[in-house]
Amino acid sequence: MTRPALLPLSLALGSLALIASASAPAFEAERQQGGVTLHYQDASEAVPAAVRDRIIETFFKAYLPERQDFHPAAPTTVNIVIDPDYDGVAYVGEKSQAATITINPAWLAKHPGDTDLVTHEAMHIVQGYPEYANERVPGWLVEGIADYVRDRYGVDNAAAGWALPTTIKDGQNFDTGYRVTGAFLKWSEARHPGLVKTLDSALRSGGYTPQLWQKHTGHTLPALWAEYAKALPRG
Numbered sequence: 584m585t586r587p588a589l590l591p592l593s594l595a596l597g598s599l600a601l602i603a604s605a606s607a608p609a610f611e612a613e614r615q616q617g618g619v620t621l622h623y624q625d626a627s628e629a630v631p632a633a634v635r636d637r638i639i640e641t642f643f644k645a646y647l648p649e650r651q652d653f654h655p656a657a658p659t660t661v662n663i664v665i666d667p668d669y670d671g672v673a674y675v676g677e678k679s680q681a682a683t684i685t686i687n688p689a690w691l692a693k694h695p696g697d698t699d700l701v702t703h704e705a706m707h708i709v710q711g712y713p714e715y716a717n718e719r720v721p722g723w724l725v726e727g728i729a730d731y732v733r734d735r736y737g738v739d740n741a742a743a744g745w746a747l748p749t750t751i752k753d754g755q756n757f758d759t760g761y762r763v764t765g766a767f768l769k770w771s772e773a774r775h776p777g778l779v780k781t782l783d784s785a786l787r788s789g790g791y792t793p794q795l796w797q798k799h800t801g802h803t804l805p806a807l808w809a810e811y812a813k814a815l816p817r818g
């Protein structure tokens with residue numbers, strides 16, 4: 584397949600690039616740890632060995648406890664695929680792709696310290712919710728839990744300059760998602776232990792409703808957020 588984005592580089596390298604593509608480098612590895620098998624594929628060897636080793640190490644350090652703590656029946660075989668054609672950061676797909684983490688190597692080249700993106704994506708495999716982005720499985724909560732978990736299980740979030748926010752900005756709400764919801768979950772979990780596990784298992788079983796927050800914490804979701812927002816400095 585043609586990759587227009589790589590064309591200028593190929594032109595610049597001229598015949599050298601042709602020779603290189605004739606014997607295209609490829610890296611594939613299989614690693615096992617804690618009853619989990621990881622298949623790592625980088626068809627164009629786009630990620631340097633040092634970053635690759637940290638990704639693999641981070642995967643096991645994050646996925647094994649995430650799986651044990653939230654969903655011990657989560658997949659025991661996982662794929663990490665480095666895909667230069669993917670222009671986002673990283674994602675976990677649905678159905679046959681539900682145990683595959685796809686990573687854009689250009690992102691890692693620009694942010695080599697961000698290997699804990701794997702910690703967030705690995706949680707999506709553990710989540711394994713039957714749906715995404717609807718009333719039963721709200722996208723903001725799915726992503727908020729994955730960032731809550733990145734904060735809790737991350738190997739070196741500081742290397743990426745990544746942290747949950749400690750202030751509130753205008754316009755933010757419980758459903759802002761990602762780190763904003765992750766920080767709200769962390770604060771709520773500290774006051775109402777077991778909340779995140781309760782939400783996670785309800786999302787997996789199809790039993791999630793907003794009333795679950797009230798049942799577990801004694802506050803409606805908007806009231807709990809209001810309390811949280813009052814406790815934090817404006818940023």
Ligand SMILES: [Zn+2]
Nearest residue numbers: 703707726729
């Ligand atoms: Zn995500």
